[in-house]
Amino acid sequence: MVKETGRKVIASNRKARHDYTILDTYECGIVLAGTEVKSLREGRASLVDAFATVDDGEVWLRNLHIPEYGLGTWTNHAPRRTRKLLLHKKEILRLVGKTKESGLALVPLSMYFKDGKVKVELALARGKKAYDKRQALAKRDAQREMARTAGRAAKGRW
Template identity: 55%
Template sequence: MSKQNQGTKIVCENRKARHDYFIHDTFEAGLVLQGTEVKSLREGKANLKDSYAEIKNGEIFIVNMHISPYDHGNIFNHDERRPRKLLMHKQEIIKLFSKTREKGFTIVPLKIYFVKGRAKIEIALASGKHNYDKRQDLKDKAVKRDIERDLRGR
């Protein structure tokens, strides 16, 4: 087991993001969570579909990320889709803010995982793909799969 993967548990991934966007740069950020949200994440009950990050007043928030309520919680359960603050260095936030001011760039979450007991989220600076880009990616993937199948058969 490599040092990088030691103590890492992936909770959920946004596979569709790599299909819908060109990923230019990735960043790791901490998540500010309430008590029952952590327990739901440990059970793997999170969804990154249709979520994105936005910067307000020098702080970065993840919007529209769904974390299901904890089954054994009580009346103090959390709101499922509340905006959650991300913990990043100021210079990284400034870099992201300046890039997102440019046309076509957005911040999308790629995956949520635990590192040494702490919830982290991997976010990416991305630009949208057109339909013809997506079709080209699918063709390239199919060609690569066919080549590998032929090489295995020899």
């Protein structure tokens, strides 16, 4: 059997970057059942409502939706079960200290295969206010317009 190499994205949470200011990111392993991995290999997962919590020195990923495997039998998994994340003890202690601060949350940004193993990119994030979101959208639109104008100038079309 050929060993997988590289990084293949399964799912990404694009809305998280809009709703939160990302302060720090961590790469975590995740404890999965066999049918969950088979379902992920089909590219089926949703990080939309997912979040992580630190309970008793362990990090848990909640509300991650991995649909049931189509060819699974009675051994199939529950789609929204709580899954354990694998981090070093030092990283977990750092997360415990940071999440005690007000307004900080643990949000999964993406889920991917790295060298055949499922990994989760977990972010320590602060929620944005509505005016911050509007300001970010206005800034992105202005940059897009500047790039469009520069492209037209380079082509000689004003």
